[in-house]
Every structure is written in structure tokens, then in C-alpha cells.
Amino acid sequence: GENVEQHPSTLSVQEGDSAVIKCTYSDSASNYFPWYKQELGKRPQLIIDIRSNVGEKKDQRIAVTLNKTAKHFSLHITETQPEDSAVYFCAAPTVNDMRFGAGTRLTVKP
Amino acid sequence: DTEVTQTPKHLVMGMTNKKSLKCEQHMGHRAMYWYKQKAKKPPELMFVYSYEKLSINESVPSRFSPECPNSSLLNLHLHALQPEDSALYLCASSQAPGASTDTQYFGPGTRLTVL
Numbered sequence: 001g002e003n004v005e006q007h008p009s010t011l012s013v014q015e016g017d018s019a020v021i022k023c024t025y026s027d028s029a030s031n032y033f034p035w036y037k038q039e040l041g042k043r044p045q046l047i048i049d050i051r052s053n054v055g056e057k058k059d060q061r062i063a064v065t066l067n068k069t070a071k072h073f074s075l076h077i078t079e080t081q082p083e084d085s086a087v088y089f090c091a092a093p094t095v096n097d098m099r100f101g102a103g104t105r106l107t108v109k110p
Numbered sequence: 111d112t113e114v115t116q117t118p119k120h121l122v123m124g125m126t127n128k129k130s131l132k133c134e135q136h137m138g139h140r141a142m143y144w145y146k147q148k149a150k151k152p153p154e155l156m157f158v159y160s161y162e163k164l165s166i167n168e169s170v171p172s173r174f175s176p177e178c179p180n181s182s183l184l185n186l187h188l189h190a191l192q193p194e195d196s197a198l199y200l201c202a203s204s205q206a207p208g209a210s211t212d213t214q215y216f217g218p219g220t221r222l223t224v225l
Binding site (some may be wrong): 032049097098103 | 153
């Protein structure tokens with residue numbers, strides 16, 4: 001089955017700095033890679049996703065890059081703000097499974 | 111309506127109780143999911159319904175029993191649970207069956223405590 005590894009487990013940045021979270025996956029059949037943000041006590045919310053026919057996707061301060069050859073994808077947040085503080089999960093769904101990475105707790109210090 | 115709703119928000123039950131969790135979506139999605147999330151852990155897939163039929167059961171104990179009465183509703187029936195079953199139970203839905211390329215939208219979850 002799919003194995004998704006996510007790093008780092010915790011990340012602390014100063015407001016205005018950039019944050020990068022990386023994930024690797026094992027199943028070469030995976031072709032869709034969503035990122036979810038989960039604030040304390042709330043539901044996971046999709047913030048950006050990428051499909052395997054593109055290498056990069058950007059939405060304002062958030063971008064995701066994908067390297068299918070190396071089987072890794074990354075979330076980039078620029079100009080971080082305190083409200084970006086949350087746990088971020090990557091995922092690499094397959095037809096029969098939905099595996100999440102272990103999560104990254106991002107703290108943005110004002 | 112682009113939302114998945116879940117009831118109740120919180121549930122406390124004893125090990126001998128029978129209770130049910132409910133999930134509803136009106137986005138016309140044909141796939142619905144149950145996840146279990148423990149504190150500081152990612153969601154773990156429990157069940158997948160595709161066109162109202164159970165398509166995936168991730169070796170979940172029989173004390174958890176899912177039901178999909180129609181394309182908008184998903185229930186999770188609970189019976190004889192253990193304290194280690196205490197967790198946040200999340201429902202999700204997606205437009206088409208198969209998790210490979212389809213965005214899943216999550217409900218707010220039911221926080222379950224088993225005494």
C-alpha cells in the first residue's frame with residue numbers, strides 16, 4: 001500500500017518568513033496530491049492540490065511543487081502570518097486508500 | 111451548499127451503550143467516507159461508500175457498523191466500544207468514487223469519548 005512520509009513534524013517561523021513542508025510517497029500510481037490545513041478542534045480543509053500532469057501550482061501565498069520521478073511534493077507558504085499556524089497534512093490517495101502524512105505543526109510567531 | 115455536516119458535535123458514551131453518528135451532504139457527491147483521528151495524528155480511513163455501497167472496510171472492528179441510507183446520508187453505528195475508541199470521527203465526501211484523484215471535503219467531526 002501507499003506510504004507517505006512528511007517532514008518536518010514541527011516548524012516554527014517568524015511572521016513574514018517562508019515555510020516549506022515536504023512529503024514523499026511510495027506508490028508510483030498516485031497522481032493526485034492534496035494538502036490539508038487543520039486548525040485546533042476543526043476539520044481538515046483543503047488548501048491546495050496538484051495533479052501529476054503539472055509540476056507546480058500556485059494560489060496567492062501558497063504553492064505546491066511535485067517531482068514525480070523522485071516521488072516527492074512540497075508545500076511552500078510565503079509571507080507567513082499568525083493565522084497560518086495550524087497542522088498541515090499532505091496526502092497521496094490511491095484508488096483503494098487515502099493515506100495522510102503524519103502532519104506538520106506550523107507555528108508563526110508574530 | 112458546499113458543506114458536509116455531522117451530528118452530534120460531541121458524544122460521551124459508556125461501553126455498553128449503543129449510539130449513532132450522522133453525516134449529511136447535499137453536494138451530489140457519490141462517495142462518502144468515515145475517518146478516525148486521534149490527538150496529534152492524521153486521519154485514518156475506516157470505511158468508503160461508493161454509490162451507497164460499501165466499497166472499502168479497512169479492517170475495522172465490528173463494533174463499528176456503517177450504513178448509507180441514501181446518497182446524502184452516512185451513519186456510523188456504535189456498540190460496545192472501548193475507551194481506546196475515543197477520538198474525533200470525521201466524515202468526508204467526494205464527487206466520484208475512488209480516492210485517487212477526487213477532492214475530499216470533510217465535515218466538522220464528532221468528538222467521541224468512551225467511558
